Amino acid sequence: MLISKKTPKETVLKIGKECRMCGNCCKYTSGFLVDDDIIRIARFLRTTTDELKEKYIEEHERFNTKILRPKLIQGTKPYGKCIFYNEQVGCTIHEVKPLHCRIGNCNTYGDDLNQWFMLNYLVNPDDPESIRQWRTFLTQNKPIPGGSLKELVPDETKLKKILNYEV
Ligand code: SF4
Ligand code: SF4
Structure with missing residues (x-):
């Protein structure tokens, strides 16, 4: 199956059902929170979105875009487990887990699904720095349809300026 930037969310979610819920990731x-994720999780935990944010959520940045995610329990390590992960039962908010977790990004289409998510929620064609960081990502990864630099910034002159740090 060919996944592109424009693949509908419903299709992506169907493919993501391949997630075996092993908890390794x-x-x-932790997965990024988008759309109504915060509201759904707050309702599930019978709390307010403000309290949820204060206790369980932190801000992160990818491709020069700020995004929220469940806090990581890190200690001194550069990585850490999701605050909602429990060794015995797995994800404690499984019923309402974030979209990013629901797309099962380690399955057969994992890399493409991850790109779909980044292109739709993190890479900002109107932000030169975001595009430059995406360019760096593409030095190691082949873009899915809709994710090449030319597709994101069709104006050649503008793209050249962005990549030359002129804007
Ligand atoms: S996305 Fe993959 S690694 Fe993460 S819980 Fe699902 S099967 Fe496990
Ligand atoms: S919210 Fe659940 S599925 Fe997502 S990273 Fe945390 S424990 Fe894993």
């Missing part, structure tokens, strides 16, 4: 990081 939850031991090293």
Whole structure:
């Protein structure tokens, strides 16, 4: 199956159902919160979004875009387990876990699904720095359709300026 930037969220979620819920990814990081994730999780935990944010959520930055995620329990390590992960039961908010966790990014289409998420929620074509950071990502990864630099910034002159740090 070919996944592109424009693949509908519903399709991505169907593919993501391949997630075996083994919890391996939850031991090293947490999934980003988008759309109504915060509201759904707050309702599930019978708390307010403010309290949820204060107790369980932290800000992170990818591709020069600020995004929220469940706090990591890190200690002194550069990585850490998700605050919602429990060794015995797995994800304690499984029913309402964030979209990023629901797309099962380690399955057959994992890399493409991850790119789909980054392109739709993190890479900002209107932000030169975001595009430059995406360019760095593409030095190690082939873009899915809709994710090449030319597709993101079709104006050649503008793209050249961005990549030359002129804007
Ligand atoms: S996304 Fe993959 S690693 Fe993470 S819980 Fe699901 S099967 Fe395990
Ligand atoms: S919210 Fe759940 S699925 Fe997502 S990283 Fe945390 S424990 Fe894992």
